Amino acid sequence: MNHNENFTVGIYTLGCKVNQYESEAIAEALAEAGALILPPDRAADAYVINTCTVTAESDRKARQFIRRAIKKNPHAVVAVTGCLAQTAPEALARIDGVDVIIGNTDKLLCAKEILRLIRERKKNPFPTVSVRPIEGAPFEPMRIRTFGRTRAYIKIEDGCENRCAYCIIPSARGLVRSKPIDEVVREVRALTEGGCKEVVLTGIETASYGKDLSRDENLATLLEQVNALEGIGRVRLGSLDPSLFRPAFVERIAPLSSLAPHFHLSLQSGSSRVLALMKRKYNADGARAAMARLRNAIPRVKFTTDVIVGFPGETEEDFLETERFIREERFLTVHIFPYSKRKGTPAEQMPDQVPEEIKKERLHRLEQAAATARRSLLEEAIREDPFTEVLFETYKDGMAYGHTDDFLEVAVPSDRPLHAELLPVRLTRTDGELCFGILEGGGNR
Numbered sequence: 350m351n352h353n354e355n356f357t358v359g360i361y362t363l364g365c366k367v368n369q370y371e372s373e374a375i376a377e378a379l380a381e382a383g384a385l386i387l388p389p390d391r392a393a394d395a396y397v398i399n400t401c402t403v404t405a406e407s408d409r410k411a412r413q414f415i416r417r418a419i420k421k422n423p424h425a426v427v428a429v430t431g432c433l434a435q436t437a438p439e440a441l442a443r444i445d446g447v448d449v450i451i452g453n454t455d456k457l458l459c460a461k462e463i464l465r466l467i468r469e470r471k472k473n474p475f476p477t478v479s480v481r482p483i484e485g486a487p488f489e490p491m492r493i494r495t496f497g498r499t500r501a502y503i504k505i506e507d508g509c510e511n512r513c514a515y516c517i518i519p520s521a522r523g524l525v526r527s528k529p530i531d532e533v534v535r536e537v538r539a540l541t542e543g544g545c546k547e548v549v550l551t552g553i554e555t556a557s558y559g560k561d562l563s564r565d566e567n568l569a570t571l572l573e574q575v576n577a578l579e580g581i582g583r584v585r586l587g588s589l590d591p592s593l594f595r596p597a598f599v600e601r602i603a604p605l606s607s608l609a610p611h612f613h614l615s616l617q618s619g620s621s622r623v624l625a626l627m628k629r630k631y632n633a634d635g636a637r638a639a640m641a642r643l644r645n646a647i648p649r650v651k652f653t654t655d656v657i658v659g660f661p662g663e664t665e666e667d668f669l670e671t672e673r674f675i676r677e678e679r680f681l682t683v684h685i686f687p688y689s690k691r692k693g694t695p696a697e698q699m700p701d702q703v704p705e706e707i708k709k710e711r712l713h714r715l716e717q718a719a720a721t722a723r724r725s726l727l728e729e730a731i732r733e734d735p736f737t738e739v740l741f742e743t744y745k746d747g748m749a750y751g752h753t754d755d756f757l758e759v760a761v762p763s764d765r766p767l768h769a770e771l772l773p774v775r776l777t778r779t780d781g782e783l784c785f786g787i788l789e790g791g792g793n794r
Contacts, residue, residue, distance in 0.1 A: 357384065363398075363407055368431060373502070375456060404691075428459045435452040446472075454483060483523035493540070502549045515691065533550070547583040551588075568598075582607070583607060591616065609755065610651065612650070623663050661700065662699060681723060736773065742769075744767065750783075763788070
């Protein structure tokens with residue numbers, strides 16, 4: 350372990366955008382105390398592993414990285430937090446070399462515990478476990494002041510009360526808690542004044558924002574107030590339940606110039622029968638109606654989504670309904686997951702569990718349908734609306750990469766990185782995955 354005042358920390362984040370935000374807040378707290386934040390694959394004096402438990406694969410990756418960090422530096426302080434730490438602290442405590450286990454109620458305690466152990470120049474003989482019951486926990490005060498990427502994620506909500514049949518997250522995250530509107534607006538303003546061109550307002554169940562606040566503090570009001578900020582760039586929303594998009598809500602958000610015409614819908618299935626088994630709050634017709642409402646109100650709007658294949662009881666006919674939904678509604682991106690049993694959820698005990706080979710086959714078929722839909726959308730964009738603006742993020746081998754406001758990924762040739770620049774581009778062609786284009790005029794618009 351480094352005995353100097355300055356020390357190094359690697360932070361590894363699994364899972365959702367909320368975890369990314371929380372990791373950024375932990376990183377800022379550590380940096381203020383003198384830490385140098387390193388990529389998580391580097392040897393460091395301390396590690397934070399911010400875990401996810403949405404699937405069995407998430408659990409496996411978390412344990413794998415914990416062991417990898419300990420192997421990279423056996424003397425490093427190792428702190429584990431996040432959803433797996435909340436739901437399975439005993440299992441994590443059995444991994445030799447883990448020093449600190451923090452649940453989802455006190456994530457900033459990770460920084461304090463690391464600082465304590467670094468100053469005391471020791472590892473814990475037994476892990477310090479701070480995992481309090483999540484039910485009734487308040488919203489943890491947390492904000493970020495800087496952003497390492499082009500866009501900044503801002504956590505506006507925590508918790509979920511939907512109790513979907515397949516999901517363990519309510520046990521890991523608790524009841525809905527929202528960050529007050531004035532605090533969100535203050536955080537967005539500071540990031541915008543610091544040069545941030547795009548903010549993503551996100552939560553565990555973003556559509557439930559404001560449920561626990563006063564009546565006039567809701568998601569539409571928040572978006573209106575953020576939109577009114579001077580110099581505000583693009584605003585995106587995290588994953589959303591389709592049932593959010595009722596006519597009154599769409600009517601309020603459609604005129605907002607900062608709101609990106611792109612929504613990530615947590616669809617999960619295109620079969621109403623399967624959605625009922627999942628205990629979702631909408632059916633397939635309701636999801637279609639929500640998308641039609643948004644298309645009518647917001648020009649060029651695009652959709653991305655998540656789908657589970659092989660949910661218990663899903664028949665071939667049910668799957669074909671989902672496949673048809675994906676083809677007809679033409680999502681820009683479809684994240685497809687084979688159903689994964691989570692201990693303690695109703696779906697684990699359901700009859701008619703789908704064999705793994707059928708899940709794999711359905712996943713492959715849905716990937717093909719999604720790829721066809723994506724290519725169709727990209728070709729249409731190039732044909733009908735080739736002049737656009739791209740916010741550039743990365744650079745490799747003479748090509749700069751970024752996204753349009755409607756979330757098309759675009760690559761242009763460039764002799765320099767264009768990181769965080771918003772530039773006019775003419776789209777010229779697509780390979781079905783990316784759009785390619787050329788810079789128009791070469792300057793900020």
